[in-house]
Amino acid sequence: MKFVKMHGLGNDFVFFEDKNGSGKDFSQLAVQLCDRHTGIGADGIIVIVPSDKADVRMRIINADGSEAEMCGNGIRCFAKYVYDHQIIDKKQFTIETLAGIMKPEVIIGNDGKVSLVTINMGKPFTDRALIPMNGPAGPVVDEPINIDGTVYKITSLLMGVPHTMTYMRDVDTVDLPVLGPKFETNPLFPRKTNMNFIQVVDNKTIKVRTWERGAGATLACGTGSCACAVGSYLNGFTGRSVDVNLYLGTLHIEYNEEDGNVYMTGPAAVSFEGEWMDE
Numbered sequence: 001m002k003f004v005k006m007h008g009l010g011n012d013f014v015f016f017e018d019k020n021g022s023g024k025d026f027s028q029l030a031v032q033l034c035d036r037h038t039g040i041g042a043d044g045i046i047v048i049v050p051s052d053k054a055d056v057r058m059r060i061i062n063a064d065g066s067e068a069e070m071c072g073n074g075i076r077c078f079a080k081y082v083y084d085h086q087i088i089d090k091k092q093f094t095i096e097t098l099a100g101i102m103k104p105e106v107i108i109g110n111d112g113k114v115s116l117v118t119i120n121m122g123k124p125f126t127d128r129a130l131i132p133m134n135g136p137a138g139p140v141v142d143e144p145i146n147i148d149g150t151v152y153k154i155t156s157l158l159m160g161v162p163h164t165m166t167y168m169r170d171v172d173t174v175d176l177p178v179l180g181p182k183f184e185t186n187p188l189f190p191r192k193t194n195m196n197f198i199q200v201v202d203n204k205t206i207k208v209r210t211w212e213r214g215a216g217a218t219l220a221c222g223t224g225s226c227a228c229a230v231g232s233y234l235n236g237f238t239g240r241s242v243d244v245n246l247y248l249g250t251l252h253i254e255y256n257e258e259d260g261n262v263y264m265t266g267p268a269a270v271s272f273e274g275e276w277m278d279e
């Protein structure tokens with residue numbers, strides 16, 4: 001099976017095509033491929049599938065084998081993959097995901113290939129009454145949660161996938177592998193949650209560290225960056241236009257006042273290509 005290893009600011013994925021749209025359960029394969037010692041190593045796998053609702057369809061399966069509804073860094077890489085491989089021949093197109101239809105616009109670099117992608121990520125679900133449509137994601141703004149005797153004020157919203165956030169003075173002090181899973185699997189979140197720790201730098205800039213549902217600590221999270229930008233606006237810490245500083249760079253997020261959609265702009269890159277020999 002031919003694959004391409006790609007990443008968005010270090011959030012990395014194994015890409016391959018399922019040209020017939022087999023609808024297969026790729027859980028086991030995802031666990032195998034994502035293993036950083038015995039596999040290719042990645043935070044998830046992304047499958048390119050034909051669509052009858054959009055120009056093309058994306059499936060994202062986390063490193064633990066769970067299928068997610070959406071992936072922000074993954075979808076920028078996906079847009080690069082389908083444009084650079086000439087599966088799509090226009091700069092603006094549509095991608096079907098389990099969280100709805102997303103609309104990317106690709107920006108071409110000096111090498112003639114996609115270097116940056118802006119995605120219209122749609123509207124965040126911040127209304128508690130709407131969230132149960134996709135399964136409850138948790139409370140909305142500023143609720144207290146007790147983790148091992150410490151009370152954290154959290155904000156939760158659905159940005160394709162469930163996200164929760166809390167604010168810290170210095171996010172580099174957070175022990176992600178210890179604290180992350182305690183939020184992810186807290187009974188308050190029946191579908192689990194991605195957990196984001198935010199440091200407000202100024203009213204246009206935040207720094208974010210994320211523990212992902214099904215993938216653990218990652219170097220960046222696209223839907224998480226969008227959720228944190230929206231949450232920071234709703235909590236009054238920033239305006240609608242926010243730079244999100246991550247370990248390897250920055251994503252620009254715009255929570256548009258006119259249409260209520262969230263626009264994410266950032267890079268997408270290829271690491272290497274290869275062939276996985278099935279046992």
Ligand SMILES: N[C@@H](CCC[C@H](N)C(=O)O)C(=O)O
Pocket residue numbers: 011060062067068069070071072073074161162194212213214215218220221222223224
């Ligand atoms: N890394 C992603 C999110 C991938 C899905 C997530 N782990 C989940 O299960 O909700 C991103 O960039 O958005």
